[in-house]
Amino acid sequence: MSDESLKCGVVGVGYLGQHHARIYNELEGVALAGILESDPERAREISEAQGCRAFSSLTKFADACDAISVVVPTDKHHDVAIPLLEAGCHLLIEKPICESVDQAAEILTAANRANALVQVGHIEHFNPVMSFLEEAVNRPKYITAERLAPYQPRGTEVGVVLDLMIHDIGVVLQLVGSEPVDVRSVGVSVLSKTEDIANARIEFANGCVANLSVSRVSSKKVREIRVFQSSGYLSLDFMNQAGHHVSIGATGLDKKDVPIEKGEPLKLELASFVESVKNRRNPKVGGELGKTALDLAIQITEQVRQAED
Numbered sequence: 650m651s652d653e654s655l656k657c658g659v660v661g662v663g664y665l666g667q668h669h670a671r672i673y674n675e676l677e678g679v680a681l682a683g684i685l686e687s688d689p690e691r692a693r694e695i696s697e698a699q700g701c702r703a704f705s706s707l708t709k710f711a712d713a714c715d716a717i718s719v720v721v722p723t724d725k726h727h728d729v730a731i732p733l734l735e736a737g738c739h740l741l742i743e744k745p746i747c748e749s750v751d752q753a754a755e756i757l758t759a760a761n762r763a764n765a766l767v768q769v770g771h772i773e774h775f776n777p778v779m780s781f782l783e784e785a786v787n788r789p790k791y792i793t794a795e796r797l798a799p800y801q802p803r804g805t806e807v808g809v810v811l812d813l814m815i816h817d818i819g820v821v822l823q824l825v826g827s828e829p830v831d832v833r834s835v836g837v838s839v840l841s842k843t844e845d846i847a848n849a850r851i852e853f854a855n856g857c858v859a860n861l862s863v864s865r866v867s868s869k870k871v872r873e874i875r876v877f878q879s880s881g882y883l884s885l886d887f888m889n890q891a892g893h894h895v896s897i898g899a900t901g902l903d904k905k906d907v908p909i910e911k912g913e914p915l916k917l918e919l920a921s922f923v924e925s926v927k928n929r930r931n932p933k934v935g936g937e938l939g940k941t942a943l944d945l946a947i948q949i950t951e952q953v954r955q956a957e958d
Contacts, residue, residue: 654680655923658704658714660729662686662695664803665743666720670699672919673718679923682713711736716926718770718919719743722806727752734759734767739926741919743770744819745811745946746939753940760936768922768932769939771819773872775918777909778885778892779820782876785894786824791877792859794821797867800840805865808843809836810950811943814863818949819934819942820874827855829945836953839866849949883907 657673659666662684673681683702686692696703704710711717711732716739719729726747730740734756746753746769760767773779794817805812829851836847846864853859872887885892885907892907925932 654678655927656680656682656713656715657923658682658684658710658717660685660710660717660719660733661721661725662691663720666718667695667698668915669718669720669741669919670695670701672913672916674699674701675916676920676923678927682715683710685710707732708736711738714738716741716922723811724748724806727756730756730767731759734763734765737763737765739766741768741770741922742939744772744939745769745807745815745943746936747943748807750940750944750947753936753943757936757940766925766929766932767936767939768925769934769936769942770918771816771934771939771942772914772918773816773820773887774823774934775921776887776914777890777912777917778874778887779823781892781907781909782820782824782874782883782885785883786876787878787880788855789824789857789876789878792821792824792857792874794859794861794874795871796861796863796873797869797871798865799868799870800845800866805841805843808841808847808950808953809845809863809865810834810847810849810946810953813865814847814849814861814949815942815946816872817861817863817874818945819938821851821859821861822938822942822945824876825853825855825857825859827853827857830854832945832948832952834949834952835956844950844953847949847953849952851945 659669681701685704692703719742831852834849836844839845845866848862851859876883881896890911
């Protein structure tokens with residue numbers, strides 16, 4: 650691709666989508682070509698704030714863009730993504746990639762047919778904490794992750810596993826690098842029609858075990874992970890981008906704070922997507938990882954709902 654600006658757009662400019670539009674406007678080498686939003690008042694508000702065009706036609710929107718963020722509700726991902734891919738647009742699809750593994754396969758097939766890139770918005774992979782973990786983790790034996798958030802109606806079109814736990818599923822799959830062989834899950838509905846609290850114990854073929862806990866009815870926000878391996882353990886905070894590393898030294902345990910250069914994960918994610926499109930390289934979090942994470946999340950969700958029945 651030439652050095653000219655990459656024309657980017659955003660479908661769905663709600664709470665998260667508005668930040669995609671803002672960041673595309675801030676990134677060097679990117680032109681915000683426009684937005685597509687079903688709510689006319691919201692479309693006008695964001696287009697005026699970002700100085701871009703608000704499209705009402707998906708076809709015209711696709712024609713105006715090289716790359717697009719799909720930030721509509723999960724149950725609309727498939728129906729929006731397919732025609733955009735068929736029009737030749739590269740896509741960043743917010744997590745989870747879609748509602749079902751069959752839909753994910755159709756998205757990947759459409760992308761391959763159009764020779765288009767698909768990146769999935771597993772944002773924690775672009776958190777500086779994850780960058781440190783990818784360097785420091787070597788043959789993990791046991792991983793615990795806890796993700797808690799106060800209740801809000803946004804995102805409840807899916808259960809808490811697809812809403813929140815899928816972040817940690819993606820992180821753990823990347824760090825462990827092995828196939829899950831046993832999954833045991835429990836959960837409960839509290840305020841929504843689907844599960845709001847869930848726990849999953851995942852055993853991998855290489856012997857590693859991960860224990861993931863999530864809640865979207867908590868009084869506090871928590872996004873923490875602990876990784877135990879033969880050389881010691883790491884305890885890190887995705888939200889505050891801080892943590893410590895406890896290693897086994899000659900005189901016992903040696904605890905050190907982790908040096909993390911803080912950054913805005915969404916901006917790092919979109920910058921990586923733009924570079925992938927410009928250089929025609931595979932995204933850090935491609936469609937296959939998104940599909941694998943979705944498959945595991947659906948398996949956990951089904952176990953939770955069977956236990957509730």
